[in-house]
Amino acid sequence: MRIGGKTWHRDLPWIVAMVLLAVVASGFYLAEYLAAGRLPGGSSRTGFVCGVIAGGIVVFELLLWPRRRVRSWRLGSAQAWLRAHVWLGLLALPLALMHARLLFIGGWLNWALMALFLAVIVSGIWGLAVQQWIPGWMLEQVPAETIYEQIDHVAAQHCREAERLVRGMCVADSAEQGGEHGGDDATADSGDHAVITGLRSMTGIQGKVLQVVQIHAVIPGTAAVRRMFFDEVKPYLLDGRRSGSSLASRATSVRLFAALRGSSPTEAAVVIDHLERTCDIRRQFDLQARLHGWLHGWLLVHVPLSVALGVLLAIHVPVALWYW
């Protein structure tokens, strides 16, 4: 969730309300501390109220998961739920601390509960922080962005397009006839064109476009292009960084394709340019995958610990009421 910008007018009331509630609760807590001479604990008036509110907030936070699973429920917009999730979660932190006597607590269950709570809060804050910067950065750095789950599928599509172009326009090395690089030209386009993916920039907006390349005849002297495609480009397009290809480095890629361009006929430039652009898109996909990991990896901590927090909270409440 992005805070500020166009949605600032929606975040501001939450921020004001959260700060006010935290200040009011802290005021009551301070007053009770001064009156009692010791830090009020969970069973004190202020501590108990804070605990009840914080517990209710935790339950509400956990409801975000079923709310997302059942999108058909008309219980407010997802954005409103997320906004409440964020701000109420932050409000729960001071309330829980006051309930827990500012961490001067004992008992392993209490400590486990508080440790989980703090871990959930910290991971949530981390997630909120990365969501402020990474999406914008991704928009700039990954104009070829696709759906994360589609990366392998799209990369394979690009690989097929490139292979079709290479097979249609590059000379098959005689020594490689029947080999892995050219023996089977079944994928070669039998027609006079190939559809390829390109990037187009217009008035500051970048995006993928489909292009059609006409294939008239095989270009002599392009065996090296074909060889490079099968040796370097294709494994990289299919597996990205996992392939260990040197094309994962932009500098190396530029150097390799520049060398290839220099050793190939001018007519092969269209093929070489396309292969270089496709490798560039693949590198963007790699970057997107990494950014996706940063953008959503915190959920690997946040969600499981939230569930554990809910379980321990369900034990803490009756136990605290039983032996308060």
Add this chain to the structure above:
Amino acid sequence: MAGPDPSPSPSTAPETSRGHASRIDRLYYTRTAPLLRVQGRLTFLAFVAALGWSAWALTDKSRQLAPGAVVAAHATWENDCQACHVPLSPIREGGWQEQVIAGSATHPAKCEKCHTLASHSLRQVPAEVGSCSSCHVDHRGREADISRVADTTCTACHGDISTHSIAAAGEPTAVLPSVTRFDADHHPPFQSLAADPGRVKFSHGRHLRAGLTLSAGGGADKVAWTYDRLPAADRSRYLPAGVSETDLVQLDCATCHQFASDLPLDVSLRDLRPVSALLAGRAPGAIALPVEFERHCSACHQLPADAGTSADALADAGTAADTSADADTSAATRADAGTAADTSVGPSQLPHGLDAGAIRRYLETRAVAALHAPLEGVIPGERRPLPVAHVPEPPRDAASLDEVSVGVDARRLLVRGVCEKCHQVDPVTLAAEGSLVAALAGDRAPQEGWFGVGPSRIKVLWLEKARFDHSAHRSWSCRECHAGAYPPALPPADVLASSPLDHGQVLIAGMESCLGCHAPRQRDAASGREFGGARFDCVECHGYHGHGHLPPLPVAP
């Protein structure tokens, strides 16, 4: 050979829509993304782990559920929560759950199964009496001192005591000073030190002078005391190591103000006066034991009951008395002693602590025994002789009865003078019953001229509402807090004037002597000296329990 057109151009034979559609995996959302798959597995593991931890928690309550270990005294019930807690009932009041949950209340009865304590004060507002745990918070570790409660538990009422106290039955509402902390501005002076009710004539200054004389080289009855003049049985107790027996006696505070921890191991409890319950409840070195005549005075202050006491002893008695009594009284004693000398029958010491009737019986016994002289000392070794024990056959003839009466009168004058050296003596009229002489003479009339010694009223426990431990302050000189008890550095001739009787004066310094240490650590602006730092919270000196009546002991079911 014609080459291909190198520039891409819009297709003249574009892909079909099906071809475009195939570029997207339309069923991708039906597959779980790897990240979500890992997240789901981790979530399941976390759920199971949390359930496992919860199950463990319910079987190991002391470590898992309790906020901390209970104090060592409660460790037996460490894992038995309901030994102290009542389910769904708060252990201390003050929470709003009392108004929310019906029947919710504190349950001090669980504490009172073991702890039977007196109430705090009859003036306490009953509704404001908290539960045990409202002050004593457990689960703060084995070594926690749950009796060291926060000042606010006291100042909640004592900060504005007038609104938190009620008049006891039959008593007017007293205006009590409020207390908010221990310093000169927020704590009243020690009321227990307002006055000394003691009635024994005494001067600390004179007793602390070497030789204990009123004047240097005075008359025969004012010879300076040396250790060899003390009875042999007592000499070793007073003679310091390395001091000659011919040296002047030099007493110090510890000579009379002894602590249980100072007593030699061979002292029998029978030799000690019964110690009050207040002393018994304190540490051995906390409060000085009561000063006793037999242990602390009799070595110098003998109590002649007969003028037949040796001249030296009588002179000693007179001299020693002079150190503690007014000169006029001393003179009267010597005159009485001279009168009684005519009926001397042998040395005798009046047992200390007799009441008027017992004195009469003792003197009558001595007078009767004088007719059968020579007579051994009467009931030696007994401090409370039976009134008629070992009495010889009493006389029956009138002449002998007259002689006995004269002897009794003479001894009575002597003894009265001896008692008056130190005590305030009150005239008493005794009934004839119990008088040996009256019974023999058939006289039933009340007997005038007898006297009784009032209670000494020497305070054993000065700070009645607070604790003080002398042993904790042993690194300080006695003079730090009892400077008034020391004699001024003046010539011996001026001792009498400079060391008057001080039994009406309180010789204990007040709160100001405490504040030098029992205050926050701070620096004196004038001298730059740092002071303070010792504890000064309420419970450092005061206790909450024990100023009321004890409830009856609980009866085991």
